[in-house]
Amino acid sequence: MRILLFTGKGGVGKSTVAAATAALAAAEGLRTLVLSTDAAHSLGDAFGAVVGPEPTEVARNLYVEQVDAQLRFEQSWADIQRYLLSVLDVAGMDPVAAEELTVIPGAEEVLALLELRLRARSGEWDVIVIDCAPTAETLRLLALPEALGWYMTRIFPMQRRLVKLLGPMLTKASGGVPMPGDTVFDAMQRLHDELLEVRDLLTGPDASVRIVLTPETVVVAEARRSWTMLSLYGYRVDGVVANRIFPSEGADDWRAGWVAAQQQVLSDVEASFAGLPVWRSVYRPREPVGVQALEALACEVFVDLADTDPFAPAAGEGPFTVTRTSTGAIAHLALPGATKEQVDLARNGDDLVVTVGSYRRLLTLPAGLARLRVSGARVEGGELQVRFEEAS
Template identity: 30%
Template sequence: MALILTFLGKGGTGRTTVAIAAAKKLATQGARVLLAGVDPGPSLGLLLGTSTSPDPQELTQNLQVVQFQSAVLLERSWEEIKKLEAQYLRTPLIKNVYGQELGVLPGMDSALALNAIREYDASGKYDAIVYDGSGDQTTLRMLGMPEILSWYIRRFRKVVEDSDLWKTVSPFIQPISSAVLNVSWTGDNFAQQPTNEVNNLLERGKAAIADPSRTAAYLVTTGDPTAVATAQYLWGSAQQIGLTVGGVLLNQEPVTEGISANFSPLAVSSLPICPPSDWQPLIEALPDLRQAASAPKPIEIDISARQVRLFLPGFDKKQVKLTQSGPEVTIDAGDQRRNISLPPQLSGQSVKGAKFQNSYLTISF
């Protein structure tokens, strides 16, 4: 399993440059690294001094680079879908629709990119995957997909399974879903195994996001007040999906007391201005990117005290809303919503009180 790193921050703060330096740093330490870029523009290739492609190519020792192209990812997935359709339907409906014809609909990019990261992680070829994404809410929603999808399955599974529509289309829908989620199904356990395997896959995804030794983000900012405020907002939003933010990278400026206070208790590292041909000063200025586990945990559950604590920096009390409409607790903060799956000892219990103090939301049951 690979360490997955990504960088969050306002556009123009140097996220792509930092991602490249991070990939180079890990590679020089002996890790097998894949640098994955999602921006279809030329910036990644220009900074690397080479052309990029939708297939991994060797950049230096231990370092490969790939440029995600949604149309290519969709085309490859479509061919797998057609094979499954032919296997499960006697009269395939989409056999004459070709992947080369398909356009990418809004929202597909994130799902395709996440699936590609999962497949590269599962390949066992890499010790670290550095994802140079949009660095904003789009990246966070992508990484939050396992949590959101598992909630939809929990809440809607019984309703859908009991419907006449599902009984009609499930022989086709279930295997098609497996093409995206890479789940292997057999005929004898067709009804139960797919659901179990999908749930297991989503649980593994949630566990990977929640484990800072597996997945972590770093904030990239300058001293500009707008960039700082954006980084703070993304910090709090990352907590909402259970993603640990390991530290702050202050690009091309010295660390001041004000900056440190804005991101306390995270460590803030100052990154130097480097000439295009010399990456070494920037590489050396980066912190140990494997130490995100020392950062505050997004959520802590204390069963004995019957409390749940969420770390929500970047938000004030007015921006945080708690509701309980069912057996789970829902937290709204900013533009992110999180449904907290409680342990059996607390599941279904009513909230007795909540307080927001020092960036922590403490919920008592």
């Protein structure tokens, strides 16, 4: 099963490109599902169809789903929310305000990931296409499973034991604020396990991210950062779609200026994403709506790189690899576009703390590396290399 995620700066046509790719996959005979983690839910508009909370068939082999966030919320968060509401009730908060506060930010996107897990486990699909939220929200979302995992493995067990042993005493000491019971802890554990399964799916060899951009300097700069940060968190990027390119034929003076400016930016795109296919989509006189128009768009996008199968698994290993040396090992973390001035590295127990700009990843080391000491590190050729050696 192939999983393709599409992300990009808001307004670049990401949803249209995702829908077009799904339409092409279905036309090639692949049973395809396309769903959205973007709260805007514009997939139904792209296909010109009414789409429900279950996979809706819009063409042969092609199904579209807009996740029912409320239903998934009740299934995955209800036990935790009830506990939080009881705490806020003791604090005297208005019930309506309390209910608003107990809805986690980005809940719809998180629940869409859990929906992906269910659909992937069903075995019904050859291709699942995910229309992600704009770049910043997507990065926060994809970082969530690992960040929650750090809490669950290091803090959560101790917290659960403490509450089990000292629950009544803690409740009394806190002025009657109830302590979480087993149902709350079980719900948190279940949510963590499900999100961890999603992460394994999305960082596995059959999943990859495609960045959609328009040939504008600001947009391309954000796309470059996205490639760096997605690699930081362990996600493969296997291509870039340059969308809304002005055709050069028959251009008047005004449009000729845009064509020249875009060509200059596109040269920068080719250089910035060296090693990745860059698919191009020409600006159309009208918006592509409906399965046929979307399929036609995808055919034109991929025709320029006819030797590249748009549904083949991403080539090569993931962003994080380890090579052995005579004295230990070297951990390699791809950080395309990053410079040594942007990267900060620290070790905390069995974790490497890697910071790039405003993003940080706690990278839990494999057992074979955790017992070794860090002897040096460098950033070279868009890659962080950390040397490990036996403790002397």
